[in-house]
Amino acid sequence: MKPTPALQLSRTGQLLAGPSGIQELMDDCGEALTLHPDMRMLGGGQPAAIPEVQKLWRQRMNELLADGAAFDRTLLNYDPPAGSPAFREAMAAFLKRECGWDVTRENIAVVPSSQTGFFLLFNMLAGESAGGVRRILFPLLPEYIGYANQALCAGQFSAVLPRIEERDEHEIKYHVDFEKLKITPDVAAMCVSCPTNPTGNVLTREEFGRLRELSRKHGIPLIIDNAYGHPFPGVLHGEWRPHWEPGMIFSISLSKLGLPGVRTAVIVADAPVVKALSNMNAIVSLANGNVGQALVTPLLADDRLLRLGREVIRPFYQQRSEFARQVLANALGDRLPWALHVQEGAFFLWLWLKKLPIPAAELYRRLKARKVLVIPGHYFAYGLDHDWRHPHECLRLTYSQPASVVQEGLEILAEEAVKAFAG
Numbered sequence: 297m298k299p300t301p302a303l304q305l306s307r308t309g310q311l312l313a314g315p316s317g318i319q320e321l322m323d324d325c326g327e328a329l330t331l332h333p334d335m336r337m338l339g340g341g342q343p344a345a346i347p348e349v350q351k352l353w354r355q356r357m358n359e360l361l362a363d364g365a366a367f368d369r370t371l372l373n374y375d376p377p378a379g380s381p382a383f384r385e386a387m388a389a390f391l392k393r394e395c396g397w398d399v400t401r402e403n404i405a406v407v408p409s410s411q412t413g414f415f416l417l418f419n420m421l422a423g424e425s426a427g428g429v430r431r432i433l434f435p436l437l438p439e440y441i442g443y444a445n446q447a448l449c450a451g452q453f454s455a456v457l458p459r460i461e462e463r464d465e466h467e468i469k470y471h472v473d474f475e476k477l478k479i480t481p482d483v484a485a486m487c488v489s490c491p492t493n494p495t496g497n498v499l500t501r502e503e504f505g506r507l508r509e510l511s512r513k514h515g516i517p518l519i520i521d522n523a524y525g526h527p528f529p530g531v532l533h534g535e536w537r538p539h540w541e542p543g544m545i546f547s548i549s550l551s552k553l554g555l556p557g558v559r560t561a562v563i564v565a566d567a568p569v570v571k572a573l574s575n576m577n578a579i580v581s582l583a584n585g586n587v588g589q590a591l592v593t594p595l596l597a598d599d600r601l602l603r604l605g606r607e608v609i610r611p612f613y614q615q616r617s618e619f620a621r622q623v624l625a626n627a628l629g630d631r632l633p634w635a636l637h638v639q640e641g642a643f644f645l646w647l648w649l650k651k652l653p654i655p656a657a658e659l660y661r662r663l664k665a666r667k668v669l670v671i672p673g674h675y676f677a678y679g680l681d682h683d684w685r686h687p688h689e690c691l692r693l694t695y696s697q698p699a700s701v702v703q704e705g706l707e708i709l710a711e712e713a714v715k716a717f718a719g
Contacts, residue, residue, distance in 0.1 A: 316445040336705035337697050339669040344696035348608045349554040356591045370590040374583040378574035379406025383589040390596040395527055397540045402567040405574055406584045410523055410549045410561035415446045416576045422484040423449050430484040436472050438676035438687055440493045455679030469638045472503045479514045486511055489521035490538055491641030494676050494692035498640040501536050523549040524642040530605030531613050532641040540564050550588045560588030620645055620695035623703050627710030632717045645693040652689040654716050662712050668705045
């Protein structure tokens with residue numbers, strides 16, 4: 297039998313088909329859920345199984361099944377590439393009524409996950425052009441692991457290191473360093489997640505205003521990824537909320553509402569951006585999935601989604617966040633130098649083990665051997681032309697799993713960290 301010839305990949309194939317942080321994360325999560333059910337999952341971004349939320353989605357599925365005509369339409373029909381017109385109308389009305397945004401259906405594009413949406417946006421706005429490579433600028437590292445490998449040409453991403461405020465011995469906050477943030481003619485857009493994945497950082501009102509003013513001054517979009525934030529699921533622990541206005545691009549995901557399996561997200565943008573995304577989506581995906589849109593559309597007619605976030609989802613994660621912080625503080629004590637990013641939103645603890653004597657990637661491997669899955673911090677630092685030691689001392693930890701699993705995992709983490717510092 298002849299040997300199988302080596303797979304010959306194009307340059308784009310090499311960029312997309314090779315190893316990446318997001319691929320390793322999803323492989324680890326998938327294997328843990330199927331092959332290693334005893335793995336303590338502190339690594340992924342999967343939402344918790346909150347009983348009230350699960351009950352709502354079972355109820356909506358039963359309602360959809362009971363309406364035979366609606367169920368058949370959901371499964372049998374292709375929607376236009378921009379999404380269901382009824383869903384887009386309902387989403388625009390919801391955002392106008394509940395958030396005060398001046399939008400219509402023409403400002404709404406549905407995409408098959410925010411991950412897909414950002415791939416399309418980054419490569420629509422930036423990359424090789426007649427005047428050279430145009431860049432996406434990330435003004436606040438660390439930033440979401442899923443963006444890191446989405447660029448289709450070298451030099452397409454650039455980033456700015458944060459200003460690190462050490463609030464006390466065991467708490468930090470990252471800030472945009474406006475002294476280092478420079479908008480040059482090759483910058484096509486700025487992008488930031490809010491709350492930030494992985495740190496849970498929320499831009500201050502002043503930072504948001506200054507980024508918006510810079511984007512307006514230079515005529516570029518400011519892209520805000522709201523997967524964990526406003527308007528839903530609303531896991532923002534403070535009072536301030538970012539807002540959309542013309543010239544900006546907002547991404548809103550259904551995943552953290554407890555619907556990651558439907559792979560549905562919404563992009564809010566100027567009409568030409570929506571049309572361009574729709575055209576790209578027709579080529580890449582033909583159409584979007586219908587199930588997520590069908591489940592959510594009736595809930596957009598009133599304030600049920602906002603109340604779900606405010607009264608159920610946010611309090612759940614706020615309580616779990618404080619529980620995880622206390623477990624970790626008790627386990628680490630003063631045995632080594634450590635700090636957590638201030639808990640402002642999302643589903644994560646961001647742990648800085650100051651002067652960690654081994655790379656965080658090695659600590660990840662040791663923890664995985666003990667059935668604890670975390671994410672090492674270096675995956676969240678990209679777009680740089682030099683190495684940055686800080687993220688090699690950091691871990692992203694999720695607390696969306698059952699409390700007993702979170703406690704066991706964090707206590708094992710503390711044991712391994714102490715061992716690492718002991719040499």
